[in-house]
Amino acid sequence: MRKNFKLISFKSVLFLLATILCWSSLSQGADFLSDESYEDQAASMKVADPIEPLNRAVFTFNDKVYIWVLDPVATGYSKVLPADIRGCISNFFYNLGEPVRSVNCLLQGRIRDSGLALGRFVINSICGVFGLADPASNEFKIGPIYANLGETLSVWGVGDGFYLVVPLIGSSTLRDFTGTVVDGMVMSTYSPWNDDALTVATAQGTNTVNRTSLRLGEYEELKSMSFDPYVAFRNGYFQIRNKQRDHSKNNK
């Protein structure tokens, strides 16, 4: 009798999990080939923006930081280091995040992806010299796997809260930013630079400058094309997020 009960509860948990997973996969995925997805004007507006005035102020602040600090520094940096070396540095930082991605995949029930992310970490750390190269993508054909705590929380049914522009970080939502902070804390426990705050900040700064140096001019260009940069970047953020969280076959 007791055994039976256990079996039933196990089954019901499994069913619940499956329902949650199905529901979450149904709720996302804007198919570009269906007209409804275009007509659904509110596609990116599903997340409320009640603190828009504050967000706009932070957006302006970040814009100034980008123009006056980040862009000049990254431009100088790009002149010192050739692009392929900067690509390697970017790979290195990305590789450090693989264990966190793997765990998040597991928490989301994406068992296969979890293994693939871990596989990428092992392959790139060993064959790719500490993750500087990406043989996992190039030789083993295991492309990057997207997962973070924000997505895990959304799979578990936690809502976005509201749209948030974070100083120096940019577009996020209340839930996703919480996830970013926790993911970062977990990563700092095993990253090579957990000695003191200065080292951590230097590593973070290098990552940001390096990333920016690979995309010089893109921000200005997108801004110059936009009618309302705040709306354009908010929309872009949600579109990218939708794509990264769409794990269907036609999004590989």
Place this chain on the structure above:
Amino acid sequence: MQCEKKSPSFIVSLLFTFIVVFFAHSAVCATPDPTEQFRPFLEKVTKTLADPGLKAIPKKDQSQRVIDVVREHFDFREMSKRVIGQQWRSLSEKEQAEFEALFTQLLQYAYVGKIDEYSGQQVQFTQQRIKGERAEVQTLLVDKGKSIPISYILLLRGNQWMAYDVVVEGVSLIRNYMEQFTEILRKDGYPGLVKQVEGKIAELEKNIKKT
């Protein structure tokens, strides 16, 4: 006896099936392959961009020359229609034509910077999918230190696949403009939108002249 009688009809039915399958097959083949059309098209675009003669002429003419090539497989009317959304139907034919010209010019000037940036980057075709008269061709623009995924969303017009959206790293150009335009249309209506697009074009044009 009966058996002998049946066999001709059996052959006829087999032949019939064969014919049906054959025609059905050729009907499927009649849908052109999107990648087969976009491979030579994008080659032509990159060739135009790589042409040293292009850099010798003024910026404005450069963008004109590029857009004339791009036009072969880009449906700017469909783009304009989608970017405006539901209000498109309430516009007069003249207004629709006017907006199409404006939106094309906007894109022409917005992407003029890309001409200088082009330095022989290669286009890789990763995959495609077809759904009725729609298709998506996924490509990778391979650059130093990074590769940028670019998808072309296509519509079958006759036997030509025409792009009506470009999705760069997951961001659809049309959806992005649509959200901004919806806001403007809601506040200032169609005349307000035209004024803003014209203003943007003038601003971009000024930047072109400056450099």
